[in-house]
Amino acid sequence: MEELAHQSRVMMILFVLEMEWVLSTGQDKHFTWHCSESGQRLGGYRTSAGACGLQFDVETRHVFVGDHSGQVTILKLEQESCSLVTTFKGHTGGVTALCWDPIQRVLFSGSSDHSIIMWDIGGRKGTAIELQGHNDKVQSLSYAHHTRQLISCGADGGIVVWNMDVERQETPEWLDSDSCQKCDQPFFWNFKQMWDSKKIGLRQHHCRKCGKAVCGKCSSKRSSIPLMGFEFEVRVCDSCHESITDEERAPTATFHDSKHNIVHVHFDATRGWLLTSGTDKVIKVGARSLL
Incomplete structure (x- = not known):
């Protein structure tokens, strides 16, 4: 050969x-x-x-x-x-x-x-x-x-x-937004909204469960979501964290x-x-x- x-x-x-x-x-x-x-x-x-x-x-x-x-x-x-x-x-x-x-x-x-x-x-x-x-x-x-x-x-x-x-x-696709989709605070690249609201822009994060663009304050919690493949704890928004049951956290x-x-x-x-x-x-x- x-x-x-x-x-x-x-x-x-x-x-x-x-x-x-x-x-x-x-x-x-x-x-x-x-x-x-x-x-x-x-x-x-x-x-x-x-x-x-x-x-x-x-x-x-x-x-x-x-x-x-x-x-x-x-x-x-x-x-x-x-x-x-x-x-x-x-x-x-x-x-x-x-x-x-x-x-x-x-x-x-x-x-x-x-x-x-x-x-x-x-x-x-x-x-x-x-x-x-x-x-x-x-x-x-x-x-x-x-x-x-x-x-x-x-x-x-x-x-x-x-x-x-x-x-x-x-897992959901990560959504695009110029401001937090929970509290509407502008992200750091959104100069117009920062100027209009006289607020400093925030860093963008994403909830691993719903995919929404959120700030750190609105996504301060972490959780495992095994049915979505996340056996380790990952960032989730506060509302998603409250909705996840103990059964859903089962490995x-x-x-x-x-x-x-x-x-x-x-x-x-x-x-x-x-x-x-x-x-x-x-x-x-x-x-x-x-x-």
Whole structure:
């Protein structure tokens, strides 16, 4: 077999047994695929930045490529052709890991911005659910189909097991405003209102529950909102804080400290084993009790 045609470091590689294909992404901003038997290059696609995340759906022949710009690209592969299906972006940092659930038709993307986004590709036409449970970049994802649990690992050494068998809510878009949408005090760039009211402008914040633009005084409270993916406490406006019940604060994820910087995770459902490898050159085997 001939070498894969990348001009710099290969970041991810997949072997598709059903098609006898080898798929690969690299820092050279290219996705390529080859025939695994002959080594013949079947095609390629140039991404917007160095690509690292890679997943493939056998049924639709869709390949998912995540890159360092935070973009996810979906391509349709034929025997010797490739076509762009769509692109989408929700991360403020680069995509560092992808995980595909072919049953629910959901794609998970992890990022250097510490977040995970669940993209509903097949069912709800682009619904995106954000998950916040790491204090450093997310480096690897795995999915346990039989229990509908997502396993995420990061540079913070944390292993987070997310219950995906709950009805989660999309995070709202942040609204734009020149003044606080609760008390109408001007923000610091609103010179006209500051002059008219003879008041110093305030710093703008956003409530994570309703998305409204608010000042610090009107958003002095914090709360976890697990069904919106916020397992840690985040800023919310005072009225939203009062509306959040204890049931809504109930966690939907469990947290475990692996005590090493994890770069890859694999879950073996038949044995209930969780394998992690880290930058410390150590491979660890986790017990069934994690799930």
